[in-house]
Amino acid sequence: MNEKQRLEAQQVESTNSSDKKSAKDYSQYFETVLQAPSLKDAKKRGKEEVKYHSDFQISEQFRNMGDGRKFYIRTYGCQMNEHDTEVMAGIFMALGYEITSTVEDANVILLNTCAIRENAENKVFGELGHLKTLKKERPDLLIGVCGCMSQEESVVNKILKTYQQVDMVFGTHNIHRLPNILHEAYMSKETVIEVWSKEGDVIENLPKVRRGNIKGWVNIMYGCDKFCTYCIVPYTRGKERSRRPEDVIQEVRQLAAQGYQEITLLGQNVNAYGKDFEDIQYGLGELMQEIRKIDIPRVRFMTSHPRDFDDRLIEVLASGGNLMNHIHLPVQSGSTEVLKIMARKYTREQYLELVAKIKAAIPDVSFTTDIIVGYPNETEEQFEETMSLYREVGFETAYTFIYSPREGTPAAKMEDNVPMEVKKERLQRLNSLVNEMSAAAMKKYEGQIVEVLVEGESKYNPEVLAGYTSKSKLVNFKAPKTAIGKIVKVRITETKTWSLNGEMVEELVEVN
Numbered sequence: 001m002n003e004k005q006r007l008e009a010q011q012v013e014s015t016n017s018s019d020k021k022s023a024k025d026y027s028q029y030f031e032t033v034l035q036a037p038s039l040k041d042a043k044k045r046g047k048e049e050v051k052y053h054s055d056f057q058i059s060e061q062f063r064n065m066g067d068g069r070k071f072y073i074r075t076y077g078c079q080m081n082e083h084d085t086e087v088m089a090g091i092f093m094a095l096g097y098e099i100t101s102t103v104e105d106a107n108v109i110l111l112n113t114c115a116i117r118e119n120a121e122n123k124v125f126g127e128l129g130h131l132k133t134l135k136k137e138r139p140d141l142l143i144g145v146c147g148c149m150s151q152e153e154s155v156v157n158k159i160l161k162t163y164q165q166v167d168m169v170f171g172t173h174n175i176h177r178l179p180n181i182l183h184e185a186y187m188s189k190e191t192v193i194e195v196w197s198k199e200g201d202v203i204e205n206l207p208k209v210r211r212g213n214i215k216g217w218v219n220i221m222y223g224c225d226k227f228c229t230y231c232i233v234p235y236t237r238g239k240e241r242s243r244r245p246e247d248v249i250q251e252v253r254q255l256a257a258q259g260y261q262e263i264t265l266l267g268q269n270v271n272a273y274g275k276d277f278e279d280i281q282y283g284l285g286e287l288m289q290e291i292r293k294i295d296i297p298r299v300r301f302m303t304s305h306p307r308d309f310d311d312r313l314i315e316v317l318a319s320g321g322n323l324m325n326h327i328h329l330p331v332q333s334g335s336t337e338v339l340k341i342m343a344r345k346y347t348r349e350q351y352l353e354l355v356a357k358i359k360a361a362i363p364d365v366s367f368t369t370d371i372i373v374g375y376p377n378e379t380e381e382q383f384e385e386t387m388s389l390y391r392e393v394g395f396e397t398a399y400t401f402i403y404s405p406r407e408g409t410p411a412a413k414m415e416d417n418v419p420m421e422v423k424k425e426r427l428q429r430l431n432s433l434v435n436e437m438s439a440a441a442m443k444k445y446e447g448q449i450v451e452v453l454v455e456g457e458s459k460y461n462p463e464v465l466a467g468y469t470s471k472s473k474l475v476n477f478k479a480p481k482t483a484i485g486k487i488v489k490v491r492i493t494e495t496k497t498w499s500l501n502g503e504m505v506e507e508l509v510e511v512n
C-alpha cells in the first residue's frame with residue numbers, strides 16, 4: 001500500500017479495523033484513534049510493490065507550530081532507533097522547535113522505544129511513571145511514545161489503561177506524519193494513536209539532524225523478513241525493503257563532503273540488501289563496491305545475517321581500503337538443534353564454514369556476535385556447544401542476552417523447562433568467557449600502534465581523549481583537543497578487558 005492509498009483507506013480503517021477486539025478496547029477510553037496497531041497485520045507479507053517517495057514537505061499550516069517550544073527525545077534500542085530519532089529531530093527543527101537536553105525544559109517529550117526484550121519495555125514504563133509528575137505540574141506538556149513498542153497492541157492498551165499522561169502514540173512506519181500527529185495532539189487533548197502495521201513504502205527526503213559530525217548512520221534497508229522465532233522485529237519494522245543504490249550513494253557522498261570520517265550502513269539484515277529489487281540484480285557487495293570509491297575514511301555495516309553473507313560481499317570486503325576489517329555476525333547459539341528451533345536457517349557447521357571462508361579472504365578480520373542463552377528447553381549440552389563455538393570462532397566480544405518471550409512470536413508459545421536460575425547461571429558462565437576472550441584480544445595490542453578515530457573527551461576524564469580503532473576497540477589517550485574528529489596514530493601502553501590506553505604518535509588525516 002502506498003501513501004496515497006493508505007490515507008484514503010485510513011478513513012475506513014479507523015472505523016472498521018481489521019482487529020475488531022482492539023478497536024473495541026480503545027473506544028472505551030474515548031481516544032482519538034487514527035489507526036490502531038495489529039501484530040496480526042504486521043506479520044503479513046504481501047506482494048505489493050515498494051513505493052519510493054521524495055515529496056515530503058512541511059505543510060504551510062504547521063510551519064510555525066514549534067515557535068517558542070522545545071523538544072526532547074529519549075532513545076532506547078538499536079542504531080535504527082537512534083537514526084529515526086535524528087529524522088524526528090530534523091522534523092521538529094523544520095517545524096520551528098528548538099532542541100533541549102532536559103525533560104524539565106521541554107514542551108514535547110518523545111520516548112523512542114525498543115521492544116526487543118521485556119527489560120527494554122520495563123525501562124520505558126518506568127520512565128513514563130517518572131514523567132507523570134512533570135505532566136501534573138505542566139498539563140500543556142505533550143508526551144509521546146513512538147518506536148517499536150508502539151507497534152504492539154498490548155503496549156498501547158497498557159498505556160491507555162495505566163499511563164494517561166501520554167498524549168500521543170505513533171509507530172515506526174509513520175514518523176514522517178509527526179507534524180500531523182502533533183497537530184492532532186494539540187487539538188484533541190486526548191491520546192492520539194496512529195500506528196501503521198503494514199508498510200511497503202520508503203520515504204527519501206526526510207530532514208535529519210545528526211548527532212555529531214564525525215560518525216554518521218545511513219539506512220540502506222528497512223524491515224526484516226527472517227522471522228526468527230524469538231524476535232519481534234519483523235512485526236515492529238515490517239517487510240524488507242531496500243533504498244535505491246543511487247539514494248544511498250548520494251547520502252554517503254554528502255556526508256563525505258561534510259567531513260564525516262565514518263559511516264555505518266544500517267539495516268536489520270543488511271545482507272538481504274537489494275533482494276527486493278525487481279528491475280536490477282544488485283546486492284550489498286555491489287553497494288559496498290561503489291561506496292568504497294567514495295572519499296570517506298571508514299565504512300561499516302550492521303547487522304549481518306549469516307545466511308545471506310555471499311561470496312561477492314566477501315570478495316569486496318577483502319579489497320579493504322575504507323571497508324573495516326571488523327564483522328558483527330550474530331550467531332545466537334552454537335547448537336544446530338537450537339538454531340533450527342530459532343529458525344535461523346543455518347547450522348553450526350555452516351556458520352563455522354562461513355567464518356573460515358571470511359578469515360581466508362580477510363586474514364586480519366575480527367568477529368563479534370550476539371548470543372541468546374536459555375532458549376526454551378535449551379539443554380546443558382546445547383549451551384556447552386555455544387561455549388565451544390565461541391572459542392572456536394575466537395570472537396573478540398559479544399552482546400549476550402537471556403531469552404525473553406515476546407508476545408505474538410512463535411517462541412512465546414513454546415513450553416520451557418529451563419528455570420530462570422539456570423539461565424542466569426549460563427549467562428554468567430558465557431559472560432566470563434566473553435570477558436576472558438576480550439581481555440586476550442586486547443592483550444595483543446600491547447606496544448602496537450593503532451589508528452584511532454578520535455570522537456571526543458573520555459566520559460570519565462576530560463583530560464583524556466577517546467576514540468575507536470578500525471576493529472571498534474575503545475582507546476583512551478592524552479592528546480591535544482585538536483585531534484578530535486581526526487584519525488591519529490596511537491601507541492598502546494596498557495590493555496584492559498574492554499579498552500586500551502595509549503599515547504598519540506602523530507596526527508594522520510586532516511579534516512578540512
Ligand code: SAH
Nearest residue numbers: 230231268303330370371372401402403404
Ligand atoms: N537483526 C539482527 C539483530 C536484531 S536484535 C540480527 O538478526 O542479528 C539484536 C539482538 O537481540 C539479536 O541478535 C538477539 O541476540 C537479541 N534478541 C532478539 N530477540 C530476543 C529475545 N526475544 N530475547 C532475547 N534476546 C533477543
Ligand code: SF4
Nearest residue numbers: 224226227228231233
Ligand atoms: Fe530478528 Fe532474526 Fe530479523 Fe534479526 S534476522 S531482526 S533476529 S527476525
Ligand code: F3S
Nearest residue numbers: 077078114115116148
Ligand atoms: Fe529494539 Fe526495534 Fe531496534 S525492537 S532493537 S528498537 S528494531
